[in-house]
Amino acid sequence: MRIAVFDTHSYDRHSFDEANQAFGHDLKYFESRLSLETVALARGFEGVCVFVNDQLNRPTLEALKAGGVRLVALRCAGFNNVDVAAAEELDLPVVRVPAYSPYAVAEHTVALLMALNRKIYRAYARVREGNFSLSGLVGFDVHGKTVGVIGTGKIGQVFARIMKGFGCEVLAYDKFPNQDLADEIGLRYVSLDELYERCDILSLHVPLADDSLHMIDKAAVARMKRGVILLNTSRGGLIETAALIEGLKTGKIGGAGLDVYEHEAGVFFEDFSNRVIQDDELARLLTFPNVVITGHQAFLTDTALHNIAETTLGNISTIEAGEIPPTCVTRTLALPPRT
Numbered sequence: 480m481r482i483a484v485f486d487t488h489s490y491d492r493h494s495f496d497e498a499n500q501a502f503g504h505d506l507k508y509f510e511s512r513l514s515l516e517t518v519a520l521a522r523g524f525e526g527v528c529v530f531v532n533d534q535l536n537r538p539t540l541e542a543l544k545a546g547g548v549r550l551v552a553l554r555c556a557g558f559n560n561v562d563v564a565a566a567e568e569l570d571l572p573v574v575r576v577p578a579y580s581p582y583a584v585a586e587h588t589v590a591l592l593m594a595l596n597r598k599i600y601r602a603y604a605r606v607r608e609g610n611f612s613l614s615g616l617v618g619f620d621v622h623g624k625t626v627g628v629i630g631t632g633k634i635g636q637v638f639a640r641i642m643k644g645f646g647c648e649v650l651a652y653d654k655f656p657n658q659d660l661a662d663e664i665g666l667r668y669v670s671l672d673e674l675y676e677r678c679d680i681l682s683l684h685v686p687l688a689d690d691s692l693h694m695i696d697k698a699a700v701a702r703m704k705r706g707v708i709l710l711n712t713s714r715g716g717l718i719e720t721a722a723l724i725e726g727l728k729t730g731k732i733g734g735a736g737l738d739v740y741e742h743e744a745g746v747f748f749e750d751f752s753n754r755v756i757q758d759d760e761l762a763r764l765l766t767f768p769n770v771v772i773t774g775h776q777a778f779l780t781d782t783a784l785h786n787i788a789e790t791t792l793g794n795i796s797t798i799e800a801g802e803i804p805p806t807c808v809t810r811t812l813a814l815p816p817r818t
């Protein structure tokens with residue numbers, strides 16, 4: 480199938496070209512993100528392959544459909560950037576990659592926690608300057624701390640297991656608690672109130688949806704234990720940035736490790752080192768000594784990239800063969816005919 484692949488970088492092209500040897504799709508890579516402004520690039524293609532910050536709202540989906548596109552293949556797990564109802568009305572199947580390596584994301588969450596706690600980023604910069612002073616580098620033992628995991632799906636449960644390995648007490652909250660998992664790992668489901676009240680470390684692993692948008696707001700921060708370390712490798716919109724900044728300023732939040740940011744689209748995945756960042760909340764977050772931000776790279780391991788490429792291209796082949804893969808997020812019966 481002829482596919483326009485949006486928002487690509489060298490690492491995407493490498494993994495897709497390698498995996499495509501087994502599938503033989505006709506892939507055309509674009510650096511631009513897909514939006515209403517760039518949708519004309521997809522004209523004449525049968526499918527589009529998109530990532531987390533491409534915007535597939537109703538007008539963009541309508542323009543895709545009008546241009547002959549018959550399939551949307553997300554090369555990520557979350558699909559909060561797609562108007563699924565509009566895609567269904569337009570008879571456009573949307574497929575995704577529900578799991579490619581929960582380990583990649585969970586391990587990056589631990590990396591953020593440890594970098595933040597042991598001030599690795601400060602120590603690294605200091606030692607390179609020939610400064611071997613230890614002032615300001617005091618961390619804490621993670622062993623024995625209480626860790627709260629919000630969302631015990633694929634990634635949350637890997638993170639919970641790692642934290643158990645550190646010797647932590649693990650508390651969890653999920654809309655659909657999994658008692659078998661709790662018994663196996665040795666974690667305990669509690670109410671959000673208890674989680675906020677008791678946890679020294681809080682990590683978010685729920686998808687972004689209407690019911691989770693800004694779940695960490697001013698009221699939630701107020702209920703948290705003073706000095707809590709907040710980790711978010713899920714989606715930026717889970718945290719109301721103003722509430723996070725306020726919590727950091729008052730010391731209620733003792734540190735934040737973020738791989739995602741509410742308004743990351745248009746900034747993350749780009750080089751802004753010679754430009755002025757216009758987003759004042761992001762700029763403020765970057766000034767805190769106790770905030771570590773990475774630019775949505777938790778998924779970025781060789782294993783994950785390989786699995787993403789293989790599943791995405793496999794999804795496209797399955798749909799092309801007239802079947803609907805279980806990774807389809809739309810209620811789709813078949814690939815629509817060519818227009």
Ligand code: NAI
Nearest residue numbers: 557630631632633634653654684685686691712713777778
């Ligand atoms: P999953 O679907 O396996 O698990 C999500 C869990 O959250 C489920 O147990 C579900 O019941 C629970 N949940 C959903 N809404 C909830 C709510 N409002 N309150 C409480 N619990 C709720 O998803 P998985 O694979 O663990 O991924 C989690 C998220 O991680 C994805 O949705 C995605 O946004 C993010 N992600 C981030 C990546 C990165 O590179 N930073 C890479 C991959 C995923």
